Amino acid sequence: MQEQYQDPLIEEALRWFGVLKDPKASDDDRRAFSHWLKEKPEHEAAWRQAQRVWMRVGKIGPAFANTPPATVVIPTPPPIVVKRPPHLRADPALRPVALRRPPPRRRGLLIGAVAAVCVAAPTGALLWRPGLLADHATAVGERxxxxxxxxxxxxxxxxxxxxxxxxxxxxxxxxxxxxxxxxxxxxxxxxxxxxxxxxxxxxxxxxxxxxxxxxxxxxxxxxxxxxxxxxxxxxxxxxxxxxxxxxxxxxxxxxxxxLAMVEAWRQDRLAFRETPLGDVIADLQRYRVGRIVLTEARLGDIPVSAAFEASQADAAIDALASTLPIRASRFTPLLVVLSPRH
CATH class of the missing domain: 2.60.120.1440 (Jelly Rolls)
Known part of the structure; x- marks a missing residue:
């Protein structure tokens, strides 16, 4: 059975990014964040880990790496609508973790912020638009x-x-x-x-x-x-x-x-034999809206031998997490982070 991994503190820290990114963020919001950050040593550690996750997902890096936490500025990419594919089922693990702070009106910001970051390149251009400059294109999960x-x-x-x-x-x-x-x-x-x-x-x-x-x-x-x-x-x-x-x-x-393995996608299947996990994730990424992120580059070298239904990318992620020394953390329906299982 897959080890379910959910770190409420990192969830909370990621949500603070959504709050501080909001142009309407008030001085009260920043004071509340500073209070939360200093409340426990674990909060500071969670904030730093959340920074690493956010930077890796959005490729933002220097934009806020050395910025004081209370004045974090996250670049806003061009707006884009991300549609949820029909096969993406609701999962209780994806329910928002309640925050003591900030106010409820801001709790929905993280999903929108992550959705935008997931498609933002370092320059602010779109990272994932297969049809750009093309004569023929397919959408995620489409043949x-x-x-x-x-x-x-x-x-x-x-x-x-x-x-x-x-x-x-x-x-x-x-x-x-x-x-x-x-x-x-x-x-x-x-x-x-x-x-x-x-x-x-x-x-x-x-x-x-x-x-x-x-x-x-x-x-x-x-x-x-x-x-x-x-x-x-x-x-x-x-x-x-x-x-x-x-x-x-x-x-x-x-x-x-x-050839049967190479062309399995033509029958809506993905097949791998001793394939590096990084390559497997790159293939799964074409069949799932959002981002799948490896927290450590070395994880990408883990060999994988498996076969999956192309339409069941989330089930494939769960299968990988149940058989490999990794754990899958779902921060939102659009963001899956794969990290070492300790």
């Missing part, structure tokens, strides 16, 4: 398909997006976010090229999968061959049943691919 003008077909995984440029003699597709499966129509006079994070995949009459994740590009071929090129490196040929990982400045070794 889609596209038939191009040449008859080629593309399947898009959740929270994925592409841009298409068929001008001139080159058929060019840019994978901007997520994962896609390509089935390319043969045209010897017009090469078909997929670009993703500086990696160029050239194909003629073939089928293959391309996935972006943690700064890398994974390519797995199910039919015929593709040519993978990264600037400064010689092209690498990847044949049927093979895969390779590439990125800025490197191309990995070509190795055998488990």
């Amino acid at each position: 889609g398909s596209v038939t191009l003008a040449d008859g080629s077909g593309i399947e898009l995984a959740g929270a994925s997006s592409i841009s298409v440029d068929f001008a001139g003699s080159l058929r060019r597709v840019v994978l901007r976010e997520g994962e896609a499966f390509f089935r390319v129509a043969t045209d010897a006079d017009r090469p078909f090229v997929v670009e993703a994070e500086g990696v160029r995949i050239r194909a003629l009459g073939t089928a293959f999968d391309v996935k972006l994740g943690n700064g890398n590009v994974s390519i797995a071929v199910s039919e015929e061959t593709v040519e993978v090129t990264v600037e400064g490196h010689p092209p690498v040929v990847v044949g049927s049943g093979q895969q390779v990982r590439a990125g800025s400045g490197f191309v990995g070794d070509v190795r055998e691919a488990d």
Whole structure:
């Protein structure tokens, strides 16, 4: 059974962020916060931990790292509406923890503040908008398909997006976010090229999968061959049943691919074998609104072998917490923090 972890003091400290962020925060609010902070040593520790959580989630860092607690200023990102997916069930663990302070009218601020921070980049731009600058995109938890003008077909995984440029003699597709499966129509006079994070995949009459994740590009071929090129490196040929990982400045070794596992998402499943937890979380993130945060980078290296229903990302998080040395803390429906289980 999953170890249920809920720290009321950190909950309370996170809620104080919501209060102090509010432009209507009064001197009474700040005095109440200062009183709470000094009331017990545990409050100061909870506040510092809440700072670390908030900074990691929002990538805010220097904006308030050295700011006196009573005058914390949290940047306000552009407004955005985050919809709760149908499969996200109500959980008693997500109920707000009652605060002795601040006043009740401010208790709902945290969810809105975290929702905004969860989609805010350090510059204040949107961190998660797969459709931005794209011709075709899917939402979180959604799959889609596209038939191009040449008859080629593309399947898009959740929270994925592409841009298409068929001008001139080159058929060019840019994978901007997520994962896609390509089935390319043969045209010897017009090469078909997929670009993703500086990696160029050239194909003629073939089928293959391309996935972006943690700064890398994974390519797995199910039919015929593709040519993978990264600037400064010689092209690498990847044949049927093979895969390779590439990125800025490197191309990995070509190795055998488990195509059933690679393409499980096309049947609304996610499958992993000895996959680093960080990569697993990156995949789950495309099927769950909000943010999943690892408090320590080393947790991302834990190997995971498992299979999940793509529509049950929260159940997958619970399963990971029940089998790995981690605990899942749900601060709001939009924020899950994974930390070491001590």
